Amino acid sequence: MRCRLLRGDLVNRVVHLDAPQWRGPDLQELVSKVALGEQDAFGQLYDAVAGRVLGLVRRVLRDPAQSEEVAQEVLLEVWRTASRYQPERGEVMSWVLTIAHRRAVDRVRSAQAASDREQRVASQAYAPAFDEVAEQVEGRLEREQVRRCLKTLTELQNESVTLAYYRGFSYREVADMLNVPLGTIKTRMRDGLIRLRDCLGVGS
Amino acid sequence: MTIAADLHTFTGAYALHALDAAQSEAFERHLLQCEACAVEVEEFRTTMARLGSAEAVVVPPEMKARTLAATSTIRQLAPLTSDSDRDGGSRSKSARRWPRFALAASIAATAALGGIAIEQHQAARQATIRADQLHSEQARLSALLTAPDTRTATGRTGAGVGTIVWSQSRGEVGFLAQGLPALASGKTYQLWFNDAGTMRPAGLLPSSSGSLVLTGQIHSAVGVGLTVEPAGGSQHPSGQPVLLLPLR
Numbered sequence: 001m002r003c004r005l006l007r008g009d010l011v012n013r014v015v016h017l018d019a020p021q022w023r024g025p026d027l028q029e030l031v032s033k034v035a036l037g038e039q040d041a042f043g044q045l046y047d048a049v050a051g052r053v054l055g056l057v058r059r060v061l062r063d064p065a066q067s068e069e070v071a072q073e074v075l076l077e078v079w080r081t082a083s084r085y086q087p088e089r090g091e092v093m094s095w096v097l098t099i100a101h102r103r104a105v106d107r108v109r110s111a112q113a114a115s116d117r118e119q120r121v122a123s124q125a126y127a128p129a130f131d132e133v134a135e136q137v138e139g140r141l142e143r144e145q146v147r148r149c150l151k152t153l154t155e156l157q158n159e160s161v162t163l164a165y166y167r168g169f170s171y172r173e174v175a176d177m178l179n180v181p182l183g184t185i186k187t188r189m190r191d192g193l194i195r196l197r198d199c200l201g202v203g204s
Numbered sequence: 205m206t207i208a209a210d211l212h213t214f215t216g217a218y219a220l221h222a223l224d225a226a227q228s229e230a231f232e233r234h235l236l237q238c239e240a241c242a243v244e245v246e247e248f249r250t251t252m253a254r255l256g257s258a259e260a261v262v263v264p265p266e267m268k269a270r271t272l273a274a275t276s277t278i279r280q281l282a283p284l285t286s287d288s289d290r291d292g293g294s295r296s297k298s299a300r301r302w303p304r305f306a307l308a309a310s311i312a313a314t315a316a317l318g319g320i321a322i323e324q325h326q327a328a329r330q331a332t333i334r335a336d337q338l339h340s341e342q343a344r345l346s347a348l349l350t351a352p353d354t355r356t357a358t359g360r361t362g363a364g365v366g367t368i369v370w371s372q373s374r375g376e377v378g379f380l381a382q383g384l385p386a387l388a389s390g391k392t393y394q395l396w397f398n399d400a401g402t403m404r405p406a407g408l409l410p411s412s413s414g415s416l417v418l419t420g421q422i423h424s425a426v427g428v429g430l431t432v433e434p435a436g437g438s439q440h441p442s443g444q445p446v447l448l449l450p451l452r
């Protein structure tokens with residue numbers, strides 16, 4: 001089938017904020033060393049990404065012990081698959097956090113977590129809980145930007161993106177929860193991410 | 205609701221890991237043909253990474269020791285040689301063109317393509333070791349193996365292994381064979397460049413193990429094939445390929 005997504009969609013957009021520059025070691029170089037089995041490089045890469053990996057996983061899973069377990073799995077997947085990292089397909093941090101998010105979501109969806117989730121759904125509102133995040137100087141600016149940009153989304157875009165991203169719900173589950181047709185949720189997820197992307201100044 | 209309609213609008217749900225396994229797979233097939241979609245997914249992932257980064261926490265110190273210790277028990281993957289992840293059309297494209305070469309060979313071809321071990325790093329290392337053991341053409345092979353853009357692909361046929369090593373900048377391909385099925389007398393292995401379905405003779409390998417630098421330049425070849433031919437070789441393949449390796 002034809003893909004009707006035009007390049008123009010990707011270039012004509014307003015950039016509001018600059019992405020903060022990573023000031024640590026060259027992560028790409030570290031990954032290529034990790035791919036060759038260099039433990040030291042893996043230790044350095046760990047230092048650069050572990051806080052974000054654990055933070056993201058904990059945000060999705062909540063349970064601290066389970067989160068540590070999954071975060072460790074993520075970091076070991078980075079070790080195992082370092083040779084498959086494709087620099088032209090995005091930054092190292094993005095690659096690592098994509099793995100982290102997928103693993104966290106997988107865990108949410110696993111049978112083991114299913115009952116917990118139902119309880120969570122029943123007992124909690126799904127507003128993002130920023131106050132649960134440990135305060136870190138480095139993360140504060142990033143959090144401010146994210147918070148500000150999430151506010152630029154429509155309510156439905158915001159709910160669609162945050163329920164999937166922070167809570168690990170499938171788009172079917174999101175549609176059920178919000179009582180909105182599947183197709184609408186699908187496009188709101190995309191529209192919401194486009195707006196976030198532009199607001200956060202992410203570009204290719 | 206099916207995923208067939210408006211596939212490209214699934215970029216968001218896909219990036220958010222909000223599709224089920226079957227939908228994800230369907231969308232990944234679409235991604236291979238839709239570069240704009242792939243770019244958008246990547247941008248969404250970068251966007252999501254910003255959201256994730258904002259969640260950074262202080263990691264318990266003992267987690268590092270545990271994680272680093274665990275690496276010793278985990279075998280690392282070798283890299284992909286095929287561009288299938290980012291340019292997956294290429295392999296299917298060459299697969300589509302092969303039937304002109306050997307229609308009846310499609311099953312064998314599928315088996316061979318399926319058997320391509322995508323283990324560049326390991327293959328390159330093994331290829332280096334093998335190359336070191338070989339006398340003929342060693343210098344040319346070594347030059348190929350150490351070119352800055354060297355790539356490899358490996359395929360298996362029976363217990364045999366065939367590895368191609370190539371450099372687009374040099375335009376050359378080396379072939380290394382280990383334990384291919386024994387040849388009947390009066391037969392030879394012959395290599396071919398696959399020029400979009402037209403097979404171009406690229407040299408003979410009269411034994412089941414050994415190596416050679418293929419005759420001729422890559423030009424626009426999309427793959428390398430290996431057939432069994434009468435001793436002395438043929439102008440056109442007379443049989444089905446025993447190996448097909450993509451130059452991508």
